[in-house]
Amino acid sequence: MFKKIKWFSTIAVIIIMISGCGDSAFASSSGDLTIDSSSEKAFQESAKEIFLNLPESDREKFMVTIEWFFELGSMMSLLGNNLSEEEAMSRIRAKLHGKTAEETFQIAADLKEVMKR
Numbered sequence: 001m002f003k004k005i006k007w008f009s010t011i012a013v014i015i016i017m018i019s020g021c022g023d024s025a026f027a028s029s030s031g032d033l034t035i036d037s038s039s040e041k042a043f044q045e046s047a048k049e050i051f052l053n054l055p056e057s058d059r060e061k062f063m064v065t066i067e068w069f070f071e072l073g074s075m076m077s078l079l080g081n082n083l084s085e086e087e088a089m090s091r092i093r094a095k096l097h098g099k100t101a102e103e104t105f106q107i108a109a110d111l112k113e114v115m116k117r
Contacts, residue, residue: 033049033053033101034046034050034097034099035050035096036097036098037093037096038097043093047062050101058101062104062105065101065104065108066104068108069092069095069096069104069108070092073085073092074089076088077089095107
């Protein structure tokens with residue numbers, strides 16, 4: 001339960017860090033930037049950098065997609081898949097590591113399609 005709260009608080013920290021931000025202070029394009037899930041701090045910093053480099057129209061979609069992945073991790077542990085919450089979150093972080101915003105959008109869309117079946 002505490003891991004779930006920790007990841008939700010991570011998302012909250014990211015939202016707080018980026019709220020009120022105008023144009024990006026970063027020079028890279030968002031297509032080149034990837035999520036670094038090697039640590040919580042690296043995740044927060046890489047997600048913030050990606051967010052700031054996305055077009056306005058994709059920013060909310062990115063945050064919703066990241067939140068959806070962590071909700072999925074929580075559901076995985078709650079639904080009796082013989083995974084602890086820590087293991088489920090570890091799998092989610094591994095799935096997101098090294099992915100661009102567009103790749104996260106596509107993975108989420110693919111998973112949602114599979115879940116409909």
